[in-house]
Amino acid sequence: MSETTRALRSDAERTVRTILEAAERVLSKNPAASMEQIAEAAGVARTTVHRRFASREALVDAMAAWANQRFAEAIDAAHPETAPPLVALYQATVNVLRVKIDWGFAMSRMLSDDPEAARVHAEVDARCERLFSRAREAGVLRADVDPLWARRVYYALCHEAAQTRDGEPDALAARLIDTLLRGVGTGQGLA
Amino acid sequence: MSETTRALRSDAERTVRTILEAAERVLSKNPAASMEQIAEAAGVARTTVHRRFASREALVDAMAAWANQRFAEAIDAAHPETAPPLVALYQATVNVLRVKIDWGFAMSRMLSDDPEAARVHAEVDARCERLFSRAREAGVLRADVDPLWARRVYYALCHEAAQTRDGEPDALAARLIDTLLRGVGTGQGLA
DNA sequence: AGAACTTGCAACAGTGATGATGCAAGTTCT
DNA sequence: AGAACTTGCATCATCACTGTTGCAAGTTCT
Numbered sequence: 001m002s003e004t005t006r007a008l009r010s011d012a013e014r015t016v017r018t019i020l021e022a023a024e025r026v027l028s029k030n031p032a033a034s035m036e037q038i039a040e041a042a043g044v045a046r047t048t049v050h051r052r053f054a055s056r057e058a059l060v061d062a063m064a065a066w067a068n069q070r071f072a073e074a075i076d077a078a079h080p081e082t083a084p085p086l087v088a089l090y091q092a093t094v095n096v097l098r099v100k101i102d103w104g105f106a107m108s109r110m111l112s113d114d115p116e117a118a119r120v121h122a123e124v125d126a127r128c129e130r131l132f133s134r135a136r137e138a139g140v141l142r143a144d145v146d147p148l149w150a151r152r153v154y155y156a157l158c159h160e161a162a163q164t165r166d167g168e169p170d171a172l173a174a175r176l177i178d179t180l181l182r183g184v185g186t187g188q189g190l191a
Numbered sequence: 192m193s194e195t196t197r198a199l200r201s202d203a204e205r206t207v208r209t210i211l212e213a214a215e216r217v218l219s220k221n222p223a224a225s226m227e228q229i230a231e232a233a234g235v236a237r238t239t240v241h242r243r244f245a246s247r248e249a250l251v252d253a254m255a256a257w258a259n260q261r262f263a264e265a266i267d268a269a270h271p272e273t274a275p276p277l278v279a280l281y282q283a284t285v286n287v288l289r290v291k292i293d294w295g296f297a298m299s300r301m302l303s304d305d306p307e308a309a310r311v312h313a314e315v316d317a318r319c320e321r322l323f324s325r326a327r328e329a330g331v332l333r334a335d336v337d338p339l340w341a342r343r344v345y346y347a348l349c350h351e352a353a354q355t356r357d358g359e360p361d362a363l364a365a366r367l368i369d370t371l372l373r374g375v376g377t378g379q380g381l382a
Numbered sequence: 383a384g385a386a387c388t389t390g391c392a393a394c395a396g397t398g399a400t401g402a403t404g405c406a407a408g409t410t411c412t
Numbered sequence: 413a414g415a416a417c418t419t420g421c422a423t424c425a426t427c428a429c430t431g432t433t434g435c436a437a438g439t440t441c442t
Contacts, residue, residue, distance in 0.1 A: 011409075011418065032223060034399060045420050050401060142377055149366065150375045152351050160347040164340075175340065181376025184341045186333055202388065202439075225429060236390050241431060 016052055018042050020063055027060075028105035035059075060109065067106035068120050070099045080127055085135035086177075092131075093158065093173040100162035101169070125151065140181070154180055207243055209233050211254055218251075219296035226250075251300065258297035259311050261290045271318055276326035277368075283322075284349065284364040291353040292360070316342065331372070345371055 022042035026033045035056060039046040053059035074095035080088045100107055110117040128151055135141045141150065157180055161172045213233035217224045226247060230237040244250035265286035271279045291298055301308040319342055326332045332341065348371055352363045 015418085035401090036399080046400095047402085047421080048419060051418085054401090056400075139377055142375055145370070145375045146366075149355075149370070152355070153348065153370055153375060156347040156351040157344065160343050164343070175337075179336070179340075179344055179374065181374045182378065183370065183372045183374035184333055184336045184344060185372025186330055187373070187378075206388085226431090227429080237430095238391080238432085239389060242388085245431090247430075 012052075015042075015044065015048065016062075019044065019049055019052060019059070020066055023059060023063055024103055024105055027063075031105065060106075061114075063103075063106040064109050064114070064117055067099065067103035068110070068117070070103065071096065071107060071124070072120075074099050075124065075127065080131045085131060085138050085140055088131060089135065090173060090177055093176060094169050096158060097162055097169040097172055097176075100158065101165075104162060128154070203243075206233075206235065206239065207253075210235065210240055210243060210250070211257055214250060214254055215294055215296055218254075222296065251297075252305075254294075254297040255300050255305070255308055258290065258294035259301070259308070261294065262287065262298060262315070263311075265290050266315065266318065271322045276322060276329050276331055279322060280326065281364060281368055284367060285360050287349060288353055288360040288363055288367075291349065292356075295353060319345070 019038070019042045023038045026038050026041045030037075035049055036046050038059075039049045042049070049059070053062060075092055077095055078088050078092035080092055082088075083091070110121045129147065132141060132147060132150060132154075136143055136147075157176050161176045164172060210229070210233045214229045217229050217232045221228075226240055227237050229250075230240045233240070240250070244253060266283055268286055269279050269283035271283055273279075274282070301312045320338065323332060323338060323341060323345075327334055327338075348367050352367045355363060
């Protein structure tokens with residue numbers, strides 16, 4: 001669609017990508033890292049970063065926009081509105097985990113007070129709500145669990161699985177959904 | 192034991208407490224907040240903060256020490272080594288949630304690279320491991336779930352429940368453990 | 383009341399990050 | 413080869429935050 005999905009053309013665009021990826025690496029380890037550290041990780045001079053991004057805020061915004069784009073694509077590809085609930089849930093989880101592993105910092109910023117980020121997050125949450133609602137009607141999800149809490153649990157598990165670096169996204173997603181649906185207990189519950 | 196558990200005596204000690212609590216409030220909303228903002232929230236001059244805490248690092252260390260103290264007390268009070276696994280798990284969850292709601296920032300810092308904080312966290316994790324192991328032997332936890340993953344899920348749920356501000360810790364803990372053990376699915380699982 | 387202590391205020395120096403600019407050298411495209 | 417563009421380097425101004433100190437005013441305790 002836009003320039004972000006087009007094949008890279010000039011050195012300038014390649015440099016932008018390099019900086020974005022370096023910024024993600026550095027900021028995910030230390031959110032307070034300086035522009036100097038980001039530039040160093042990208043293998044460019046600090047002035048180059050400032051030429052491409054007017055300010056630190058502009059850089060972080062660009063990271064969030066890039067990550068949001070891939071995030072939306074990951075969800076779309078799972079056809080959450082039409083595919084069988086469990087299939088869509090699994091596919092969306094795999095896709096999102098792939099993005100979240102590479103763009104954890106940029107995506108975590110979606111929870112901040114940025115208006116645009118909040119809008120995107122609200123939209124994704126609404127789609128997740130519809131998917132969970134369909135799953136409940138299909139008898140996959142318990143009806144006695146607060147829908148909001150169920151989603152929050154799902155998000156928390158996604159976050160946790162993305163931190164875990166061992167294993168393929170497929171295996172991580174399978175374990176995640178198994179835990180989400182069955183928990184870690186034997187079934188007798190709290191009595 | 193030490194001066195932290197003793198009744199407050201002078202204005203100075205009261206001021207220290209006020210600053211610690213204000214710092215928790217401010218830093219939990221914005222980890223990069225300045226000393227000025229913390230002082231303002233505490234209702235004191237910035238110089239007073241610097242008189243009580245030699246540096247910003249010293250302040251954060253004091254917050255972590257205070258939170259760790261209450262954290263350890265919360266776990267001890269649940270008798271995780273001797274009480275029946277489910278009882279201990281529930282009681283520890285309630286106690287920890289109370290602390291985590293009030294000292295979320297200070298406790299989240301335990302995951303940083305501070306050596307002392309890492310030591311405390313490792314010790315707590317070890318006690319949790321023993322408790323989960325007992326729960327498994329008692330038939331409460333599934334034997335086919337990776338123990339480390341089970342603990343990570345539990346930590347993630349605790350974190351999530353602590354964010355949720357609605358409801359008493361008792362109810363939050365009950366829902367948390369129900370989800371941990373049974374999940375949010377109806378039981379048929381993935382296949 | 384007097385001593386000891388604590389606080390607020392104002393002022394200061396030091397430090398590190400941010401952002402801008404001019405210039406020389408290198409690259410890519412025509 | 414020449415034009416357009418991009419980069420690295422050195423430099424500069426600015427700014428916010430940190431941490432310190434002296435002094436006056438207020439308090440708590442005896």
